[in-house]
Amino acid sequence: MSFETLIYNKKQNYAEIRFNRPHRLNAVIEQFYNELLDALAQAEADNDVRAILLTGEGRAFCVGADMKEHGAGERTQYQRRQYLQLGNDVCEAIFRSTKPVVATINGYALGAGAEMACSCDFVIMAESAKIGFPEVSIGTCVGGGVTQFLPRLVGLAKARELIFLGTKIDGTEALAIGLATRSVADECLQNEAEAFIAELATKAPISMQLVKKLLNNASYADLDAQLQHELDGVFTCTTTKDWQEGVDAFAEKRSPEFKGH
Template identity: 35%
Template sequence: MNPSIEMTVSGNLAQIWLNRPAVFNSFNREMALDLQYKLKQCQDDDQIRGVLISGRGKAFCAGQDLKEVTTPELNPGFKKILEEHYNPIVRQIRGLSKPVVAAVNGVAAGAGANIALACDVVIASEHASFIQAFSKIGLVPDSGGTFFLPRLIGWQKASALMMLGDKVSAQEAEQIGMIYKVVPAEEFEATALQLAQKLSQMPTQALAYTKELLNQSLTNDLSAQLKEESRLQIASAQSEDYSEGVAAFIEKRKPNFSGR
């Protein structure tokens, strides 16, 4: 039986694949817990300085596996699904001190869409789409969707997409600021890998601080945010990567960052 989550590490980059293509990579309990385990590995391994998440087959992730929740002997219940599956995944992605790229290869629906949007950089194949599918079956958006989506695209647009459950093409997603970039299908895998590798070779301590500041900006006022920028800028200026970056600039050469 194939694992529901696959992970390989090459150089400084961990690649994670959601691997239940027969059900469009929809989450069951095993898959959710395994993804959490793999994300923890990425956090704990100092060799890993970047993470790329994508889906096997035609879909990125169709959200929750409805067969699991409609089969009494399999159903964990929504309390467990949220508190033990999706919420920890979103917290791990936002707390990971390394950049996380979501490479959305196909449909991203429900929790699958919102987990993608929790990542630091989202690129999508031209054939991908995003759907807040919850209202279609009488549920509310979860997995951080009501937190991230209004901040990405504005209150009115987010409200409409969540209530109407409209499908958003990759092209529209880029136009409205939901994602970073849409890529032609034939270039998608190579572009996603190149982007994630580039991030993994950058001054990743500074990127981690940038991520921390972005997280704090969601709740801080200006005064508190300026204070945190000062704190983390001072910390960044004490890093080996800052010294290397300045030296490379002066010497007119490519920097060799170590993430320290």
């Protein structure tokens, strides 16, 4: 599948999806959202892909909506609604992917860019990169599940501050408050991200799928239900060949080689 607004690369056992509108700092348009949904579906369907890396070409991860296109005012009310729905669909697809998704933030991640990052399982930021939610400052509203995801990451008080004030924070501060998984020197970002996702991709795929769902749904279940879900997860793992491979590798003091079945 070929894309115009993205670059899709399959690297060993993970997929890199690189936003490719650098002339607009990777600002989003309908085509971008539609292609990103297709790219995520392609990675999801590929059994050889164990993890997904999202990043941006050029000087930004994604600066949000393409305001030049918005300013043209050529959308009908219905088309505007459909465009907004696409943004939600992308964030939901990232969140619900059975594979771990890593956002590698190389520059500005604003608005929709920050929303996509919050939907990911991991956020790796360059120290000088900036992430923020400017929506309230320009008279609009956050989307993509941010009002649910962000408080779980940084706490409700800090989420209010970031969203109400639209404050942009760098990688160092994002790490300190729990928004970023790692903050690394700018020149090391790509290597660090690739090493991180390569390690993720060595883990047992079925186990990863189960624990991702357990973690994502934990706040909606009471303890009794969560314990039952975990029990079901453990039992499911014991029915797989990967479980036996893990047991054998441990006994033989070697690294396991998981096949995803």
